[in-house]
Amino acid sequence: MSEVQGGGELLFLTDEQLGQGSEAMFFAYRGFTADPDRILSTMAYGRAHHRAIYFIARSPGTTINNLLLTLGVTKQSLNRVLRTLVEDGLVDSRVGKSDRRERHLFLTQDGATLERKLSDAQRARMRAAYRAAGPEAVAGFRKVLEAMMDPELRRQYQTLKDSEI
Amino acid sequence: MSEVQGGGELLFLTDEQLGQGSEAMFFAYRGFTADPDRILSTMAYGRAHHRAIYFIARSPGTTINNLLLTLGVTKQSLNRVLRTLVEDGLVDSRVGKSDRRERHLFLTQDGATLERKLSDAQRARMRAAYRAAGPEAVAGFRKVLEAMMDPELRRQYQTLKDSEI
């Protein structure tokens, strides 16, 4: 039994133990995206569309710039994805009232339906994992993930979290 | 304080709580890949090269087929990456002794140097996150990640884990 598992005061972290964490992240992330990817592969959309839809659902009315910060891609890359989503009637892009340079993004009814379908698949897996691992493990899981984020992203994460009290 | 944080017996998992888990995965994975990506962007390599190098380092002598299972890409895709790595003298591909159809993959000295450079950056972040979160959180972190993997990948993960006792 390793020090990490034992929960001792001091963490003796060997490269092996840290490497196992890397592998766990890699394999788990593949599982994390597998279900939505499977659904999306039957349509003309990819993971980038999912991410955009997801975060618009989480922050209705967000601007392009806001979404860019969250997603960490260039606006040109995001624009292509958003354009198809708007064309296909899944996302509504409204000119800002106070600042007409901004576009505020909303899901249409169809967009919300797709979002739910994708998120349900992802949540089902997460729910199963949470149940299998137990509440204490979940708390630790979130704690480590939070500590792993870049400070800028951690702020984004906190903002999203706090917006749903 | 939510049920999850509280560590009660039953997990009442709302969509919000599961959604926060999704966001945490997304943001943390970005952090997880950020440091190696930064290093790689200064060379002619990308994340695909990193993954190949990483898993060759973890399983020296692994075959192409093995690596394909681990990475979950097509052989054409992997071949392109591997070819450049062999050409550039970072990876050594040796014909199998018992089965001469197989190629066994090893890192050269240069390959190992690059691998260490990339992994060190990644491990530094993971080490910091582990320290910040504490040993119990780390155990939970791993437990949830493991539960989130596809069964096939979980086997791969276990194999790698067990190979380093």
Place this chain on the structure above:
DNA sequence: CATAATAGGACAGCTTTGTTGACATTCCAA
């Protein structure tokens, strides 16, 4: 031994999703 199956390499072409560069519109402040 003949043939089938396996491991891998190479080539062509396509899709998704990232990138940089140039440009239009809108707002704001000197």
Place this chain on the structure above:
DNA sequence: TTGGAATGTCAACAAAGCTGTCCTATTATG
């Protein structure tokens, strides 16, 4: 009021995934 900053769009290109096909070498099997 005008020039710069901010916001978003269009065009072209690059990385890295994919399918499909064909090829060689080797091994396994009838």
